[in-house]
Every structure is written in C-alpha cells, then in structure tokens.
Amino acid sequence: MTQMDLVPPVDYSLVPSTANLAEILERVLDKGIVIAGDIKIDLLDIELLTIRLRLFISSVETAKKAGIDWWETDPALSSRAAERALALENRELKDRVAELEQGAARPSRRRVEERP
Amino acid sequence: MTATDEAPVAAPGAMATCVFAVRRGGPSGGLTGVRGHAAGGHVGLLPLPGGLWAVAQDVPAELFSQEALRARLSDPEQLEDCARAHHAVVTAAAADGPVVPLALATLFTDAERARATLDEQQPRFLAALDRLTGRTEWAVKVHVRHRGGNGTEGPAAPGPAASTSGRAYLSRVRGREKDRRARQDAALDAARQVHEAAAGFAVASVRRRPHGTEITGRGRVQVLNAAYLVDDARADRLVAAVRAMTGAFAGVDAHAEVSGPWVPYSFAEVADAGSVADGGIG
Numbered sequence: 001m002t003q004m005d006l007v008p009p010v011d012y013s014l015v016p017s018t019a020n021l022a023e024i025l026e027r028v029l030d031k032g033i034v035i036a037g038d039i040k041i042d043l044l045d046i047e048l049l050t051i052r053l054r055l056f057i058s059s060v061e062t063a064k065k066a067g068i069d070w071w072e073t074d075p076a077l078s079s080r081a082a083e084r085a086l087a088l089e090n091r092e093l094k095d096r097v098a099e100l101e102q103g104a105a106r107p108s109r110r111r112v113e114e115r116p
Numbered sequence: 117m118t119a120t121d122e123a124p125v126a127a128p129g130a131m132a133t134c135v136f137a138v139r140r141g142g143p144s145g146g147l148t149g150v151r152g153h154a155a156g157g158h159v160g161l162l163p164l165p166g167g168l169w170a171v172a173q174d175v176p177a178e179l180f181s182q183e184a185l186r187a188r189l190s191d192p193e194q195l196e197d198c199a200r201a202h203h204a205v206v207t208a209a210a211a212d213g214p215v216v217p218l219a220l221a222t223l224f225t226d227a228e229r230a231r232a233t234l235d236e237q238q239p240r241f242l243a244a245l246d247r248l249t250g251r252t253e254w255a256v257k258v259h260v261r262h263r264g265g266n267g268t269e270g271p272a273a274p275g276p277a278a279s280t281s282g283r284a285y286l287s288r289v290r291g292r293e294k295d296r297r298a299r300q301d302a303a304l305d306a307a308r309q310v311h312e313a314a315a316g317f318a319v320a321s322v323r324r325r326p327h328g329t330e331i332t333g334r335g336r337v338q339v340l341n342a343a344y345l346v347d348d349a350r351a352d353r354l355v356a357a358v359r360a361m362t363g364a365f366a367g368v369d370a371h372a373e374v375s376g377p378w379v380p381y382s383f384a385e386v387a388d389a390g391s392v393a394d395g396g397i398g
Contacts, residue, residue: 021196022331023255024203026324027381032206032217033244034385035237037230039132039223041185 131157131174133224136205137379138170138234138241139215146212147171153201155179159208162227166238171209172230180223189221210379216244217381244384251345252377256314256358258340259332260303261369302368307340310361310372317354318344322382339370343382351377 134153143161152159157174164170178184188194199220206217224230234241315321326338346354358374 020331021199022327023375024199025195027378028199028202028206028217028220030219031381032219032384033138033237033240034219035135035222035233037135037221037223037233038225039180039182039185039221041182041189041221041223 130177131226132177132180133162133227133230134173134175134180135162135218135222135224135230135234136171136173136202137209137215137217138164138168138245139209139213140167140169140245141213142169144212146208146210147205150205150208151201152205153180154197159205162231164231164238165235166242168234168238168241170230170234171205171215172227173205174227175223177225180221185221185223206379206381214245214249215379216241216248216384217379248345248380248383250348251319251380251383252348252351253380253382254314254318254344254346254351254354254374254376255378256310256340256342256344257327257338257373257375258307258310259336259338259371259373260299260306261336261371298367302366303337303339303370306365306368306370306372309365310340310358311342313357313361314342314344314354314374317350317357318346320345320383340372343378345380345383 134156136152136159142163147159147161150159152173153175155176159171159173162170162172179188189198202220206215209215224233311321311323321342321344324341324343326341329336332338344354355374355376358372362371363369
C-alpha cells in the first residue's frame, strides 16, 4: 500500500476560483519564500501599500464604531497602523498637490485658447 | 544541465525569468494549460541541482522592470491579475506534489541567473519542503454581526425622548461603554474559542490583522483571520470542528468560516508553532 492510498492527493482546485482577492494578496505579497531576484521590487512599496491600506486598515475605524477595536490596544499593531495611516495620508496629500499643480497649469492654457 | 522541453525558452534581451515556486517533482501534467502572467511565455520547469525544479516563465522584460512593475502593481486591476496569475501557477504546480511558493514577482534577468540564485538557497528549499510535505494551509475567519451596526445603539440606549440632563447623559454613556465592552469580550472570546479549536488540529498557526468591511461587508466585523498548517490526515477534522462552532457563542452573533486547502504560503518560512503574525498584511 502506498502513501497515496492512505491519504488522497490534495485537491487544490477550489481555492483559486473562489478565494477572494484579499486572501490571495495577503499570501502572495506577504508570504512565500522571499528570494532576492535580479529585478528587485519591494512589495511593501508605498504605492502598493496604499492599495493594501484601503483593503485592510480602514477596518480599524469601522470596527471601532462597531465596538471592536481590540487590535488597537495591541502595541505591535497600533504602531504599525499609525505608521501606515501616516504613509497613506502623506501619499494622498502628495496626490492632491500633484492634482492641484496640474489643475493650476491647465486653466491657464485654456485661458490662452479662449482668447479670440 | 539542459532544460527540459517544459523549460521556458530563453529569448535574450527581451525576456526576464519569473519564478513562482520550487518543488521536487519534475515534468508532469499539472502545469499543462496554465497561462501564468499575461504576455508571458510557456510556464515550465527549470531543473536545479539536488533534484529540485523551479516553476518558471519567461516574461517580457519591459513589463517586468522595476519601474514597470511598481506602476503596474499600483493599479488595482493589474495587481489583481498578477496576484491571481501567480496564485494559479503555484496552485497548479502543487497538484503534482509539495511546492515551496515564492513571493509574487520573483524575477531574474534570465534562466541561468534564476538557476544560480535559487541553487544558493537550496537548504532553505529542502527544509521548507520537508516541513510542508503532507500538509496544507487552511484559513479560518470569524465574523461578528452587530445589531445597529454603528455601536451607538444597543440595549442600554434610552428611548427616543431621552432626558437631556447631565446625569442621564453620563449614565447613557456608561451604559453604552458597558455594552461595547461586553460585545468586545464576547467577540474576542468567540475568536479565541475558534482559534483554539483549529490550532488543536494544526502543527503551526498564524494570526493576521482582520480584513476591513470593504471585504467583509457592512455590519460584519472580522475578529479572527488566521491560517493553520495541517497534516493532510487531520484536515477534515479541523474543517468539521470549525464549522460546528458557528452560532454556538454566548452573547454574540459570530460565524466561523474555513477555506482551503491552500498551498502553504504562510508557512513557507520557518515559524514557531502558534506564533502570532505581526499583522503585516498592511
């Protein structure tokens, strides 16, 4: 009798199609063996972090309102949360500045065009 | 060592090599029909010394440069495509036997560079394969549903024509705080019970930061987001134990969900049994 007779082969087929994105992201971005390749991309890069913040960290506010904010009292989580919230805010402010700068440039062009 | 016919075809200059996983098993049917990253070549196997194989794909270098990747992975749709493509390859590769999953976007300038770098890590792969063989990862989540949903309503809240006196206000605040704490304790207790039940069938576990309501839906708060490394023979028991717990919690409407089997991403690197994740999911 082989091992295969005792333990049926694992069927992974269900997980890729049914798994939600958050479940996949928290595995492929944060887990697995990290090998330094030739092309290095920091998956904790600020841009990526922005997306991930939207998926996860906003839970703190919502959960707090619902009366579940226990992870806020966890020092490890709350310090990271604060850092990330700050990073997000920083990023959003930079985006706003960029938008405003573009916005400031565009109307002046338009004004020129509008002249007869 | 020559590449098998399943190995990615090297196209110098234009292509880079993306590696998804490392395994012991050589060419087999599991990867047939797996697309990998869009615009990439054939997903195949690179032989490594020591009887290991890397699951790899040639991908257009211009789409996988540092700058291109940073831009593409910052786009939610492209991030999702990349993550799902990576996950599909890893999962398909695992159909033939245990694999060690690599993180998303593990890239090399060519197959030779991939082979050389991966070979340097051989002891890590062998240790991981030993640890993961015959085991899979199972995800367990506990969600709590709240009446009112915003925490400002509850049994202690007074009627609509509440007194506006200071004393009544304070008593209302205290009542709300007490309710909030009771709900919190009950939710935590439910999470702990489920975690303990699941961990009893596992060889290792990690707890992660719970998902936000963008994912769980409004009024549904996640209080446990954990993963367990489980011997194949005990997986059914873990699933049954977790499912049996739903709705069985005092003072809280809590539901336990289990998903799996996952390729054991969360346990690819050595971690002590029962270690608590640092909440690094962002």
